[in-house]
Each structure stands twice: as C-alpha cells, then as structure tokens.
C-alpha cells in the first residue's frame with residue numbers, strides 16, 4: 555500500500571489539536587488528526603472551566619451539548635475564609651447574567667462532550683480523524699516532509715506529512731522525538747484530584763481557595779457542575795508537601811472553613827491528573843514539527859488553566875501552517891520558528907510574565923507572606939481590570 559500523504563498530521567485531539575486541525579482545514583490544508591483514545595476526553599482529567607471569550611476567539615459556539623453550567627464570576631478565599639468576590643452579575647448587570655441580551659462570563663464544560671464536539675467541528679471542516687491511533691515516532695526526510703510511525707488499532711503503519719503537530723498533552727512524546735527540552739521539574743508540576751459531589755450548593759461562581767494549609771504550591775477549588783452537582787478539588791506541588799493530593803483534599807473537606815457546607819457531600823466520581831505550572835517550552839519547533847497546548851506548556855502557570863491557551867494556540871498553529879505551506883516555503887525549523895514568534899506576540903510573553911510572578915511568590919520561604927501574595931495575586935488576576943484578563 556502506498557504511504558498516505560497529508561499536509562499536516564496532528565497527534566492528539568484535545569482542544570489544542572482539534573482547533574489546529576479545524577483552522578488548517580478551513581484554510582484548505584489536507585489534515586489528518588489522530589488520537590490514541592477510543593473515547594475522547596475519557597477518563598475526564600479536567601474541571602472544565604473556560605471563559606466565553608476563549609470559545610468566541612476560537613470560533614466555538616457555546617452549545618448545550620457540552621455546557622454543564624454557566625459561570626458569572628469568582629470568589630477568591632484566603633486560608634481562613636476571607637474572600638474577594640468578583641461577580642459580574644453585580645459589576646456589569648447589563649452585560650452579564652441571565653436574560654435576553656445578557657450572557658455568562660464563562661462555562662464549566664463536560665470535557666468528554668467538549669472534546670468530541672471540537673473533533674466533530676474539525677471533521678465537518680474537512681479533517682480526517684482516526685481514533686484509537688497512537689503516534690509512535692517521526693523521522694524528517696530529505697524530500698522536505700516527515701514520516702510518522704503510527705499504530706492504528708493493532709496495525710503498524712506509516713504516514714507522510716509536511717508538518718507533524720504535537721498536541722499530545724502534558725505527557726507529550728512528540729517533542730522528545732525531536733530532542734526538544736520538554737522536562738518539567740517536579741516543583742513546576744501540580745498533582746490534582748477532584749471529587750464530583752452531590753449535596754453542596756454553589757451560586758454560579760468559580761470559588762478558589764488559596765493558602766499553604768489546604769493546597770501547598772497550588773490552590774483548592776469549588777466549581778458548579780450543573781444539575782446541582784459540584785466539583786471540589788485541589789492541586790498540590792509535591793516538592794512542597796510530604797502528603798499526596800488525596801490527603802490534602804480530605805483535610806480541606808473535613809477541616810477547612812467550608813466543613814459545614816461540605817458535611818452532606820456525597821462523592822459521585824473521582825478524577826485526577828497533572829497540571830504543568832511551568833514555563834512555556836523555550837523551543838516549540840523542530841524540522842517538520844511544532845508543539846501546541848500542554849505539549850508546549852501553553853498553560854497559565856498561576857491558575858493551571860490550559861483550555862483557553864490550547865484553543866488560542868491551536869488557532870495560531872492551524873492558521874500559521876496553512877499560510878506557510880500554501881506559500882510553498884520549506885517546513886524546516888528555520889521557517890517554523892515564526893510559529894513560536896507569533897504565539898509569543900499573541901499571548902506567550904504574558905504567560906512568561908505570569909510564570910515570573912508565580913516563581914517569585916513560591917520562592918518566598920515566609921509561608922504567611924507567600925499565602926498573602928498568592929491571595930492578592932489571584933484576586934488581582936480575576937479582577938475586571940486585570941492586564942491578564944484575556945489569558
């Protein structure tokens with residue numbers, strides 16, 4: 555059988571990969587999108603909070619198919635329970651809220667349905683999608699394209715593409731195949747655990763609880779999940795505690811200022827995963843290869859949010875590759891560097907700035923002072939006049 559040839563092959567159909575694929579195909583490229591999973595987004599490893607702006611920017615219509623609950627703002631708590639409430643229903647009542655002309659600030663989405671929705675939108679734009687297909691390696695060739703080794707169901711096969719897009723998430727292998735420096739130091743990795751519970755009330759806000767006592771190196775959260783369900787979770791950095799995330803989550807539920815509120819919580823589901831609170835990769839490209847989303851550490855290093863950055867980075871990647879390939883230029887690393895430059899100009903420089911702020915806070919050995927700085931930084935980050943509002 556002749557080797558199939560594509561303009562781009564994308565490994566990973568999360569928000570980054572599916573968005574790169576959709577934009578590239580819309581601009582006329584021949585795109586293959588693969589994912590090793592047989593059911594996208596499962597098991598769920600995400601709380602699903604995303605702003606409306608992030609969806610709009612990536613051309614994704616908010617849709618009941620994937621939305622669990624509308625969000626109208628934030629409540630940021632310090633360790634003792636003092637809070638800063640930023641409720642857009644009160645700050646800008648004409649713009650945010652329920653009612654004909656008003657809209658929510660964001661959503662909590664179901665990642666299983668959201669990822670499938672994004673993949674379907676990509677397919678409808680002309681992308682070919684192969685599920686249960688794992689990327690195993692890539693070899694740049696002399697003809698200007700690369701050969702990608704895949705396992706589809708149990709069959710090994712090769713595909714050729716001008717560019718391989720590594721959108722393969724936190725544990726990305728694509729960058730390693732190109733010898734890029736992808737290692738994340740343990741101090742920049744949060745282990746997260748969340749319970750989906752019944753019996754805990756919420757009011758349309760994302761609640762974020764800071765403080766070393768509850769979540770060393772990270773924070774705890776209480777997010778509305780729709781239909782009266784709630785997500786209670788936290789992320790901790792293992793260089794800052796001898797205990798695991800489960801121990802900390804139990805402490806938070808049983809001993810924090812929310813213990814009365816949580817006393818009737820019944821656990822329906824348990825989800826977990828890693829979040830890179832890391833700097834973006836310094837080099838996100840190689841010959842015939844670019845990285846996007848978690849694979850490139852396109853993540854907000856303070857909040858750990860990575861859906862928005864995956865969507866926006868995916869759009870940049872898809873549009874950039876379409877322009878480059880249609881211009882007939884080589885897809886070598888010299889030309890692919892402009893992808894990273896474009897991403898840095900759009901949001902990367904701000905992510906680097908946030909990484910600097912996060913590092914300065916957690917370098918501080920004075921824990922009460924550090925706690926106060928994190929509380930103030932988080933409160934400032936989510937305030938309406940934050941310079942980081944759109945990340």
Ligand SMILES: Cc1cc2nc3c(=O)[nH]c(=O)nc-3n(C[C@H](O)[C@H](O)[C@H](O)COP(=O)(O)OP(=O)(O)OC[C@H]3O[C@@H](n4cnc5c(N)ncnc54)[C@H](O)[C@@H]3O)c2cc1C
Nearest residue numbers: 566568569570590600601602603689723827847848860861
């Ligand atoms: C507990 C938790 C809660 C979170 N909550 C939020 C939140 O509320 N809001 C937010 O913005 N972010 C949140 N995040 C972060 C967010 O989930 C990620 O940043 C986001 O999913 C990154 O998208 P991505 O497309 O880069 O990667 P992913 O969503 O990880 O997608 C990568 C895809 O690649 C596939 N893949 C991997 N390797 C291969 C291979 N070799 N071959 C084929 N396919 C492969 C995987 O199957 C997967 O489908 C959370 C993370 C965790 C762990």
